[in-house]
Structure formats: C-alpha cells, structure tokens
Amino acid sequence: MNDSFNGAYVLDARGVQVRYGSFLALKEVSLRVKRHKITALIGPSGCGKSTLLRCFNRMNDLIPSAVVEGDIYFNDQQINSSTIDPTEIRSRIGMVFQKPNPFPKSIRDNVAFGLKINGFTGRIDDAVEGSLRRAALWEEVKDRLDKSALELSGGQQQRLCIARALAVEPEVILMDEPASALDPIATLAIEELIREVVSDVTIIIVTHNMQQAARVSHETAFLMVDDNRSGYLVEHGETNRIFTDPKDERTEAYITGRFS
C-alpha cells in the first residue's frame, strides 16, 4: 500500500527510468501529481518530458525497445507492472497528442469510438453531446455530426480529440504539447478549455512554451538533459514559485531564457 495518498495526489512516480535499448532516455524521476490540478512538464528538447508523460498511461509499452523501470502509483495501485493490463489503465488515463489526430470517421463516431470499445451501456448520442459540450465544440458541430472530422479546422480537431478523451470519463488526461500545431487564437481556446475541464479531471501537460506553462498550470516540473542525452527532473513545485523564485539555478537560467 501507499502512504502518500490522502486523495491529494492521483499519480506518484518513484524512481522512474526509461531505456530505449541501451540508451537511457530518462533517469530517476520522482514526481507526485496533485489531483484536479494542471501540472506542466517543461524543459528543453530531448529532456524526456514526453517520455515521462507516456509512462503514466503505459504508452511506452507500444515501443518494443522501451523499458520503464521504477514504480508508478495511480491512486493506490502500482501500475508499472507486467501484471497490470495497460488497456484498463488507458481507459482511466486519457491522452491528447501533439498533432490533432481525429480518426477519419464522422465527428459523432470519433467521440463514440471510446464509448463503444469500453462497453458503454448508456445512450451514446447523449454521451457524445455531453463530451462535445465539455470540450466547447458542440455549438460549432451540432448540425454536422455525421460529417468527416477531417473537415474541421486544426483547433476544432484538437478540441474534438479532447472531447474524445473526455467521453471515456478518465480521471487523468495527459496532453503532449496539445497546442503546438495550432495558431495563437486556437491555442488560447485550448488553454481556456483545459482550465474548464480540470474541475473534474487531473491534467498533465507537456509544453515547450514557458508562457503557456505559466498561464495555465498550477504546478510545474522542470526537466533537463545531461551530456549523455539522458533526461532528468531538476525541480518541481507550484508554478508561481518556479517562475518567480526557482530554487535551482538551472531552472532560473531556463525560464529567463539564458539557454534553451
């Protein structure tokens, strides 16, 4: 059992390391993620922030050469174990990707997909509408639910992907640079949406945009990359504190733009 959970933390990574073959991509990361908060993972390219994110829903299982070591507690369950079915974990920890990736299906079928595969027994149309409303997309698409999702703009597609993730009613949504392929206006819409939905779900967001981390997140974790190209966690804390009073000089150097 795990003593740290008084309901305040939803995920707790302890000594997590990721290897791709002989290459150590991420070393010794320990990070607690607060429930119903937005946690941002920031850091330079190649620091392993996406790799860390993909540990939480076992997406690294899909890469044959990847090995994830260490313990990851989801509530009080250690999920980084071959005895835990990643399929079940992924229906409780959703994901939104860097590039909007709706299926080449209708808008309705995109949202309904997760419901159907997880054996949803309620009324699918109601659940689709509810998810699209939560993703602030309903008004724009309610008259064309049967049109292809690929006809939507990039920002709409990404909100559809968020609706698709929300439909399965996950406890956590992992977001891997969800706005990096979008224009500034669509980016703001996504950020607003993230702040809305965090009342019911916990969000972990990877971003290379420090302003974005400062704008949306409650907590920030800063990762760096060492001379062997291995990523590691430098500092983690309240976003305000990280940006105004970083404890580590490397964090300060990064957020003030002295290196990228």
Place this chain on the structure above:
Amino acid sequence: MKAAQQFRPRLAERKLVGNVFYVLFFAAILIGVVGLLILLARILYEGLPSFGAALFFNYPSRHPEEAGLRAAIMGTIWLMGLTALFTVPVGIGAAIYLEEYAPRNRLTTFIEINISNLAGVPSIVYGLLGLALFVQWLALGRSVLAGALTMSLLILPIVILTSREAIKAVPLTYREAAYALGATQWQVIRGVVVPTAFPGVLTGVILGLSRAVGETAPVIAISALVYLRFVPGSPLDRFTVLPIQIFNWVARPQEEFRSLAAAGIIVLLIVLLSMNALAIYLRNRYQAKSIE
C-alpha cells in the same frame, strides 16, 4: 570583371540539351501510346461487325454467325466471384497478420520475401500446381471451383502485398489515439486500421482480380481447351473463360471467326479497363480523403 572570365554560361547550348531530351522522352511515350492505339483500332475494325447482342447471348457454334460468348462470359463471372470469395478473406487476413501481429524475426522476413517472389512466378506454374493439387489430389475435377482456387493462389501474393502497403500507410497517430482510449489490439485493428486501409485493400483486390480475368495459361491447364455449350450451374461444373474462347476462335481458319475473336477481345478489354478504372477511382478518392 574577373568573375565573367571564369564562367562560360553557354545558356543556348544548355537549353538545347534540355530540349533534345524533352523530344527523346516524348518519343518514348509516343511509341507506347501509338502501339496501343494501332492495336485498339485494328481490333475495333475487325471486331465491330461481329459485336452485337448475339455475341453475348449465344453459345459457341461451328457456324460463325450463330457463335457467341455466353458460356465464356458466365464462366468468367463464376471464376471471378469464387476467386474473390477465397482471396479477400485470406489475402486481407495474411496482410493483417504480417503487419500487425507477426514478430520481427528471420522467419517473418523469409515469408515476406517469398510472398514477393511468388508474385513473379509464371502463371503456367500455378496452372500445373492447381492441376495436381485441386483437380487430381483433392479430386475436384476440371471444375470452376478448382479453377478459382488456382486463380486465388495466383493472385494472393498481389492482394497480400497491396493490402500490406495500405495497412502500413495507416498513420501511427490513429493507432496511438485508439490505444490511448483503452482499445485492445484487435479493437485498434477492427475499428481504425482496417476501415482506414480498406480503399487501398479494395484497390489491390480489384487489380488482382483483373489479372485473374485476363489469365489464360492456368485455365488451359485446369480446364483444357473445351467447347462448352452450357453455363456452370454449380462450382463443380466445367467451365470456360473469355481468353480461352478468344484463343479458340483465333486458331480457326475461317475469316469470320477471326472477327469473332476480335469482338471477344473488345469484351475482355472492356471488362479489364473498367476494373482498372474502378481501382483508380477508389485510390484517388482514398488519397483525396487522407490529404484533407
């Protein structure tokens, strides 16, 4: 002015070289197109007098004015239908296994290379294999079923290869999105991979079938050069197909049968070209969709 001394632009010469190659390459395509046009014109000129309703409704006959393609057309339809029935599930299944399930090891690589090799095996070899395996060993006789099974073996490598390409072209991001929603491997394949790859798979099936329609050698081995005055009523009946009937007519001395053969070729070309057109249409629609 030093730079000007070190360069000799010779612009006119360089452009001339370009034009020469333009003309050469244009001539190259002309040879192919003109050859095809002459062939078509000759066949139309010879065949059109015999091209009429009788051609489609009459059985073959010793009297050219009464002879028709009915048995061959129905035989071709039977052969195509049964071949599609066997090829579609087996071809797509094999492609899905190789792309989605097969471990990346030497055995898989060996199988993959051999499927590519099989696509290049001469069709008469498949005909003899079918004769030994289906006609004699499985005792199916010289039936349309034996013919369809042989044709299936012949076109399976094509269907598997094109289906694999279509499955491989399904973006990783679609698969990741489905997995991230808690889909099992089969749900990802059934719900995302196969529907996305389907138009490409269908294109491969149609191209494979159009190859089967035009093949003569395996059918000669299975069915021999028969003179049939009936349409197959069951998969175990004897059959003939368009290329064989055409071959039969070409071999006769009378001028009238030559015209019939040309008319038969027109029918065969219409079938083949419309199947290829359908494949191109499906592929274009597929590409237009994935670009959006």
